Every structure is written in C-alpha cells, then in structure tokens.
C-alpha cells in the first residue's frame with residue numbers, strides 16, 4: 001500500500017476514533033505496511049491487498065469516513081469486510097460507501113449512526129450480510145432487494161419507515177426489522193421467519209403478523225413513488241370494484257397457501273424432532289449420573305445475570321433460562337463435553353457446548369472468552385455468549401448447517417478438488433497464525449484442533465471452532481510449558497493436512513494416520529497415500545508432496561522440532577501461489 005494511501009487510512013481511523021491521530025495501540029503508522037501488524041487489518045494471502053477491516057468493539061466514537069476509505073483505489077477494489085459493530089460511531093453512512101464494490105459484509109450494528117441510509121447502498125451488489133441494527137437510522141430503506149445475493153439483513157431497533165423491500169427471502173438465513181416504524185404489507189417470506197422479526201412496527205400488516213392488510217393497497221410512501229400516496233387516476237367505479245375483488249381473492253389465496261405451508265412445516269419439524277429433542281436442562285452432561293443435580297437446573301433462577309452475551313446482534317437478550325427452556329438436540333459427546341443444538345422460536349439456532357470437568361477459576365474463564373472474542377478473525381467462529389459458574393461452563397456458538405470437515409471427508413467428497421483443499425489448508429493456517437499471534441501473551445492456544453472442529457460456514461469457508469476451550473491445568477504462562485499448547489495445535493493442524501491429502505478423516509488422535517503416512521513415505525510410495533480422487537483429477541503431485549512434507553513436519557513427535565504456525569502458513573502460501581501461477585499459466 002502506497003504511502004499516500006497509508007496516510008489516508010490513518011486519517012480514516014483517526015476520524016473513527018474522533019481524535020486527531022489514531023490511538024497508537026492500533027499500530028496504524030505510516031512507516032509500516034497495513035498488512036504488517038495494523039490491528040484489525042486482514043490482508044490476502046500474498047499480504048498485498050487489504051481484505052478486511054475488523055474494528056468491532058474497539059471503543060470508537062467518531063465518524064465513519066467511508067468516502068475517503070472507498071475512494072482509495074488500492075483498498076476499494078479488494079475490501080470485502082467492514083466490521084464496526086459494537087462501538088459508539090456517530091453520523092451518517094456516506095453515499096461513497098458504494099465505491100467499496102467488493103464488500104460482502106458490512107456490519108455496523110450497535111453504534112449511534114443516524115439519518116437516512118444512502119440509496120447507493122443498494123449498489124453494493126456483492127453484499128451478503130448487512131447489519132445496521134441498534135442505531136438511530138431513519139427514513140425509508142433503499143431498494144436493497146436489488147442485491148440479489150443478500151443472505152442476512154438485520155435492522156432491528158432503528159427508526160426506519162416506509163415499506164420493506166421485496167427481498168428474495170429464499171437465500172436468507174437471518175432477517176430482522178423489529179422495533180422500527182415500517183408500514184404496509186410484509187413481502188412474501190417464502191416460509192421463512194416468524195412474527196418476532198417484525199415486532200413493534202405498528203403500520204405493518206399481513207402474514208406472519210395476525211393483523212390483516214386493508215383490502216385497498218395502503219398508501220405508498222417510498223421515494224420511488226414520489227411519496228404522494230395518490231389514488232390512480234381515471235378508473236371507473238366498476239373497475240375499482242373489480243380491482244378490489246381481485247385483491248380480496250389474492251389475499252384469501254395467499255393466506256390459505258401460507259397457512260398450509262406453515263402446517264406442513266410444523267408437521268415436518270415435529271417429525272424431525274420426535275425422540276431427539278428435549279430441553280437442555282433435561283439433558284445431562286456426559287459422565288453425570290441421572291440422579292445427580294446439575295448446577296444448571298438448580299441455579300437458574302439466581303444466575304441469569306451471569307450469562308455473558310458477547311455479540312449481541314445475533315443473540316441479543318439471550319438469557320440463561322432461555323437456553324435451558326429451548327428445545328435442544330444432542331449433537332455429540334466428545335472427550336471434553338457435550339454439544340447441543342438449541343432451537344429458538346424466532347428460528348435462531350445455536351449450539352451450546354457444555355464443558356466437562358474444567359476446573360478453571362470463573363474470572364479466568366471470563367477473561368479468556370473475552371480475549372478470544374476480541375481477537376476476532378473471520379475464519380474463527382467466535383463465542384456468542386457464555387455462562388460460567390463453579391460447576392457449569394457453557395459456551396454458545398452460531399449453528400452452522402454445512403457441518404464439519406470431518407463429516408465432509410466421511411461422506412462422498414468426490415468434488416472436493418485440490419485447489420479447494422489447498423484453500424482450506426491455507427485459510428485455517430492463516431486464521432490459526434492470527435489467533436496464536438493475538439493470544440500468545442495470554443498462552444491461549446486452540447487446545448483441541450481436529451477436523452470435527454473445522455466447520456464450514458454458509459459460504460463454505462472453513463472456520464475454526466471451539467478455540468481455546470481447553471487449558472492445560474499445570475500450565476505456567478511464564479515458562480516454556482505454555483509453548484507446548486501451541487505446538488500441540490501444530491500437530492493437530494498437521495493431522496488435518498494429512499486428512500485433506502489422503503481424504504481419510506481420523507477417528508482417534510491422529511497418531512495412526514501419521515504413522516501410516518510416515519511408513520508409506522519412508523518406503524517411497526508417496527503417490528499411494530494421496531486421495532485417489534485427487535490423482536484422478538490430475539492434481540499436481542509435486543505440490544501435493546510439498547504439502548505432505550509440511551504435514552510431516554507438523555506431526556513430528558518432538559514438539560520442539562515442529563515449525564511455528566506462521567512458518568507453516570508461509571509454506572502453504574508458497575504452495576498455493578505456485579498452484580495459482582501454474583493454473584494461470586496453463587489457462
């Protein structure tokens with residue numbers, strides 16, 4: 001990034017800070033490149049382009065100068081994520097935001113933004129997630145329905161007016177416009193989302209709200225219509241009656257159809273959940289005798305205040321009691337505890353990890369979770385909330401329906417080609433390197449890295465889950481013992497690389513796979529180890545061997561001989577670059 005552009009970025013942060021110069025703790029200085037250590041800046045794998053600005057929960061209270069940011073050629077084309085949620089930023093969103101053409105996520109919830117949203121926002125046609133919730137935005141929404149790939153729109157707790165755009169809800173995973181002043185009919189939700197997403201908008205009508213819409217169309221108050229709300233001219237009385245008849249018929253048909261759809265969905269859900277669903281308070285942690293009392297069931301009335309919600313846009317207002325009451329399904333009982341899928345009435349689905357036998361002091365647990373949440377990398381699933389008492393430790397994550405790498409490799413993964421596997425390897429290495437760097441002083445490693453803890457998000461990007469859930473209880477951060485926890489992650493990562501190369505997920509701790517690969521490689525049968533589908537797609541054998549060598553370094557039985565994760569990330573980046581060059585060359 002050129003020096004002038006760096007200065008513009010530094011001014012951008014200063015404005016966000018509401019000060020003349022940015023807070024030095026961010027490390028945004030013009031003698032270093034943004035890709036080298038600027039807090040909250042995530043670059044591409046070649047460290048050339050700024051991809052993400054992650055300035056959420058950073059105590060910012062100034063203004064969002066999107067104009068200077070998005071007018072920077074070098075940044076605007078590459079920037080895919082802006083996260084500013086959880087600050088106290090004021091003012092409007094400048095119309096120039098639309099020059100940040102590549103944005104897929106714009107997350108600015110929980111701030112003090114106000115004024116109208118610029119119409120140009122609807123020109124961000126790569127946007128997948130837009131979160132403007134908990135601000136003071138007013139006026140009508142731009143025609144966001146033009147953004148065809150939008151999957152998430154959160155706008156609750158603002159002062160927005162006008163109609164809700166006719167989104168194509170088929171792609172949506174979350175939607176919320178509650179606590180605003182929207183009016184008019186709710187668009188066709190295609191069977192998704194219930195009334196909680198529309199609460200407290202007195203002018204809204206139609207399903208899923210119990211309030212039916214008036215027969216004649218309500219006054220239209222969107223700017224595109226001129227906002228005059230006048231009746232169409234030149235219609236005879238008969239024509240008006242006929243039109244009203246059609247509207248009535250359409251309304252009856254839509255209501256009937258929605259009712260049938262809801263009924264069918266309910267039956268399907270009841271069927272799916274039969275035998276499997278109970279509430280989390282009735283499901284006992286593994287290893288617990290059925291006669292024993294859990295802290296959860298006894299303490300619940302006393303401890304709801306101890307439920308710490310870290311990221312409120314998704315789980316705002318979540319209480320410990322809500323977690324206990326909601327229908328829960330046991331997903332698995334691992335070595336370290338049980339995992340439940342918890343369904344909420346507003347269709348939010350979370351997973352709750354109930355950690356077994358972790359004798360960590362409550363304060364240390366809290367501090368640890370907050371540090372992990374603050375570290376924030378897009379390829380690491382953040383804890384959304386946690387609960388901690390002496391006897392009970394619960395962690396809440398977003399449910400990811402695409403499942404884990406482990407499950408994926410267990411199934412028919414024929415189409416999982418070499419470039420995709422390389423991208424998964426590089427993505428996880430980069431995310432792990434980021435977390436190790438951010439949390440090295442705290443001595444917090446992942447602690448249980450394996451392919452069932454690599455989860456695909458809705459965009460099929462591999463994310464690390466359950467970071468930092470284990471602590472070596474004999475650990476002494478000041479001594480070299482703490483480096484062992486990081487070296488254990490390297491070994492776990494090496495096993496994941498072996499799984500990607502061989503296409504065989506490991507059931508045990510990975511030693512068997514590592515031993516087998518060692519023996520095959522030492523007898524120079526290297527090609528034998530690779531997944532047959534990789535060989536048949538014509539993946540580059542030399543590059544697969546290079547990755548195999550990285551994996552073998554990582555699973556070295558001597559922890560001290562293993563490379564660091566940043567070294568690993570660099571090696572994988574080089575292999576990936578070679579792959580990209582060769583693909584570019586051949587095409």
Ligand SMILES: Nc1ncnc2c1ncn2[C@@H]1O[C@H](COP(=O)(O)OP(=O)(O)OP(=O)(O)O)[C@@H](O)[C@H]1O
Nearest residue numbers: 331332333334335336337339351398399400404452
């Ligand atoms: N956020 C999530 N969304 C969807 N599935 C998940 C999520 N987190 C974990 N899973 C999946 O749920 C299953 C059970 O998870 P669990 O953590 O109990 O398994 P585990 O990793 O083998 O156990 P442990 O971490 O205790 O060793 C695993 O298949 C895991 O991949």
